[in-house]
Amino acid sequence: MNPLLEVKGLKKYYPIQSVGIGKLKSFVKAVDDVSFEVQEGETFGIVGESGCGKSTTGKSILRLTEPSDGEVIFQGQNLIKLKSSELRKMRHYMQFVFQDPYASLNPRMTIGATLEEPLKIHGLVKGREIRRKVKEMLEIVGLTEHHYHRYPHEFSGGQRQRIGIARALITNPKLIIADEPVSALDVSIQSQILNLMKDLQDQFKLTYIFISHDLSVVRHISDRIGVMYLGRMIEMAPKNSLFENPAHPYTQALLGAVPQTNNRIARERIVLTGDVPSPANPPSGCTFHTRCPSCMDICKTDKPEFKQTADQHWVACHLFS
Ligand code: SF4
Numbered sequence: 418m419n420p421l422l423e424v425k426g427l428k429k430y431y432p433i434q435s436v437g438i439g440k441l442k443s444f445v446k447a448v449d450d451v452s453f454e455v456q457e458g459e460t461f462g463i464v465g466e467s468g469c470g471k472s473t474t475g476k477s478i479l480r481l482t483e484p485s486d487g488e489v490i491f492q493g494q495n496l497i498k499l500k501s502s503e504l505r506k507m508r509h510y511m512q513f514v515f516q517d518p519y520a521s522l523n524p525r526m527t528i529g530a531t532l533e534e535p536l537k538i539h540g541l542v543k544g545r546e547i548r549r550k551v552k553e554m555l556e557i558v559g560l561t562e563h564h565y566h567r568y569p570h571e572f573s574g575g576q577r578q579r580i581g582i583a584r585a586l587i588t589n590p591k592l593i594i595a596d597e598p599v600s601a602l603d604v605s606i607q608s609q610i611l612n613l614m615k616d617l618q619d620q621f622k623l624t625y626i627f628i629s630h631d632l633s634v635v636r637h638i639s640d641r642i643g644v645m646y647l648g649r650m651i652e653m654a655p656k657n658s659l660f661e662n663p664a665h666p667y668t669q670a671l672l673g674a675v676p677q678t679n680n681r682i683a684r685e686r687i688v689l690t691g692d693v694p695s696p697a698n699p700p701s702g703c704t705f706h707t708r709c710p711s712c713m714d715i716c717k718t719d720k721p722e723f724k725q726t727a728d729q730h731w732v733a734c735h736l737f738s
């Protein structure tokens with residue numbers, strides 16, 4: 418099976434001003450050599466603490482922020498190499514759903530106009546068809562055509578995220594990258610939106626990259642999960658392997674921090690010491706070594722390679738090399 422998306426060696430470095438003689442240029446490595454594939458129809462979850470580079474990874478894939486290096490192969494084309502005019506023609510196949518639907522909706526535009534806009538920009542449907550398509554989409558996401566002339570402030574958080582999803586879906590995309598789409602919502606509303614996203618995935622054969630800091634949310638929706646720490650992917654596995662056999666000490670710590678409702682997988686809690694180091698000045702070797710309960714000498718000097726340790730299970734840790 419060919420993957421729908423291949424991300425290879427993706428990097429996003431932000432230059433930072435440095436002081437002193439010679440003014441050596443230094444960088445914040447927000448995304449540092451991240452590689453993964455996403456199969457058609459699957460949901461690939463990306464999880465990690467805030468500031469680990471997961472949102473920047475998502476935005477770099479769609480070039481909402483320009484990556485510094487790497488390849489993003491989508492349907493056989495390297496998106497990073499495309500001219501902006503060529504990229505624009507591809508855009509409607511790949512959509513982004515934002516964390517805060519309110520901030521991403523224009524408060525002066527009715528919902529109808531908001532949903533019409535991408536159809537017009539991409540020239541996907543014309544004339545009366547536009548309005549019909551918008552009404553159909555409102556119903557698909559659980560709103561009604563009566564909402565057509567309303568403004569964003571007239572909606573609840575959950576309804577606004579339905580609008581955000583409708584706006585993404587209306588161009589008939591293959592891939593949707595959703596960045597913390599339910600983090601701003603109450604828990605009861607979260608499951609409604611997650612279930613809606615699952616239904617839409619089945620109905621429209623969608624592929625998702627689902628970004629969240631919340632392990633239980635990622636677990637609910639993902640087929641495979643990648644764990645990020647300080648700009649790097651440190652473990653990647655099918656959901657069940659990750660939750661039943663987490664290999665990387667950081668993943669183990671993250672899972673230990675999730676309240677266990679099921680005794681079968683209750684495990685010793687590893688408490689992380691220390692704060693997340695600054696990405697502007699990350700630790701040498703394994704960037705997790707300052708907080709790792711299993712740290713060895715080699716960890717302080719040598720960066721562990723991302724290696725396959727079991728079927729579809731990848732880990733970057735010297736314990737496995
Ligand atoms: Fe811990 Fe070393 Fe593995 Fe890093 S490489 S997670 S410091 S054991």
Ligand code: MG
Binds near residue numbers: 467471
């Ligand atoms: Mg983020």
